[in-house]
Amino acid sequence: MDLRCSSCDLVVDPLAWACPSCGGVVDVPRVPLDGSPSGEGVWRHLDWLPVSEPVSLGEPVTPLVRLPWDGVDLTLKLEGALPTGSFKDRGTAVLVSWLKAHGATSVVIDSSGNAGASLAAYSARAGLKCHVFAPAAASPGKLRQIAAYGAELHAVPGTRQAVADAAIQHASTTGDVYASHAWHPLFISGTRTFAFEAWEQTGVPDAVVLPVGAGTLMLGIAHGFAELRDAGLTDRVTEIYAIQSTACTPLVTDGPEPVEVVVGDTAAEGIKIAHPPRGRAILAHATDVLAVDDTALWKSHERLRLSGVYTEPTSAIALAGLSALADRLTGKKVLVPITATGLKSS
Secondary structure, three states, X not given: OOEEEOOOOOEEOOOOOOOOOOOOOEEOOOOOOOOOOOOOOHHXXXXXXXXXXXXXXXXXXXXXXXXXXXXXXXXXXEHHHOOOOEOHHHHHHHHHHHHHHOOOOEEEEEOOOHHHHHHHHHHHHHOOEEEEEEEOOOOHHHHHHHHHOOOEEEEEOOOHHXXXXXXXXXXXXXXXXXXXXXXXXXXXXXXXXXXXXXXXXXXXXXXXXXXXXXXXXXXXXXXXXXXXXXXXXXXXXXXXXXXXXXXXXXXXXXXXXXXXXXXXXXXXXXXXXXXXXXXXXXXHHXXXXXXXXXXXXXXXXXXXXXXXXXXXXXXXXXXXXXHHOHHHHXXXXXXXXEOEEHHHHO
């Protein structure tokens, strides 16, 4: 199965993270949704994924919780139940399976925490050496988790872009595979399983509201529901509302491309991405994009905690966005991914 550049259609090396000719993002061909899913969790949909030998940590079906919220028929899907505590395990499990099958021995990633922890864990499971470049100011709990799996942690001072630049420089000088969740299409292939799983649990929701930075979960959800429709397994897709922080709003635009922004401070560290590589695709698939501030984020975080749901701050911004969208979504069946457990930010 070939990876191809989405811009110039060049076939690229299976370990490539971007097009070597034009620098564009690369994509993996669709896998026909043939056969019947079997088993549970991410690998229940193995026949619908572009890998055949799974690297697994026992990924479960993540639970659903109904929760009244400003007149909206809301269901939360608790992705913190995955092995490393975040939705990133969906994408990483598939990505590491692909990389191992194609001969990778050492990988590197830049991450604000969750993707790095996930890659560190699955690399340990697969027997790969792992380097994680993370902001020095990232949540200490996330940094401890990365190191606990045996990855080599590189704490980088400065901006999130400085972290990415350092990781790419490392990959270019060492030959380690740059396993970026924001760039590599196999990661998005894995996050499609969120849509497959939700469809089997509760059908196609009227809307999904979620935090969006690099957009890897959002794009997986969009692709997954579209593929289910195209295969005749459902007759519709969901609306998707992308929520950003007012501190970082490259996707809050009326145009087809992300805009340049000056990044401020926010507790939603997981979506503090000034230059999302797949920004054009995010905007093409989003029903709408809006931004909310940290005051609204923390109000939603408290409401969730007092309802028994402990989430990291980035997840709570989706509920703040849902409150802002209540007039548009009242009476609709809405699904919100709780993208990571609150233990991540402890």
